[in-house]
């Protein structure tokens with residue numbers, strides 16, 4: 001199987017990154033993770049980069065490194081897929097256009113519902129019956145690109161923001177890899 005060189009963008013814990021990395025070691029999973037970008041220098045998820053000797057870069061508002069430099073690193077490593085896995089920064093239109101290849105994002109709601117932040121709170125306030133997570137292509141509008149895959153569950157009567165978060169994040173770990181398999185199985 002030809003594995004596509006992939007870069008994962010994170011901002012925090014990196015549980016999605018951890019699962020993607022684990023799956024990438026499987027010979028028939030379609031990606032290899034060759035680079036990691038974090039918007040936060042203290043992101044716990046960076047430990048997975050360090051442990052696995054994967055080059056990583058910090059991209060934040062303090063501009064330690066610019067989007068232009070990141071684009072160059074992506075090119076050098078022949079990256080053909082970017083996975084935004086809990087990346088809390090909005091990429092510029094110019095970056096998306098210049099990269100010109102697939103960028104996918106995971107979002108903790110059933111898109112097109114609840115784009116943006118504070119999803120769990122809004123889902124509870126609207127007394128939704130179902131929720132879940134969505135993986136979609138990234139375009140210049142927030143959480144609005146073509147949907148690749150989603151996974152859902154029914155809310156219980158005593159659901160809290162915390163319980164929703166735990167259930168959604170558990171689903172995300174499966175859904176992200178399923179979406180990647182789906183993209184490359186056509």
Ligand code: GRF
Pocket residue numbers: 010011012013014015016017045085086087106107108169172
């Ligand atoms: C995920 O729930 C994702 O949907 C949200 O941020 C969380 C990232 O978790 N945007 P992790 O860093 O992969 O653990």
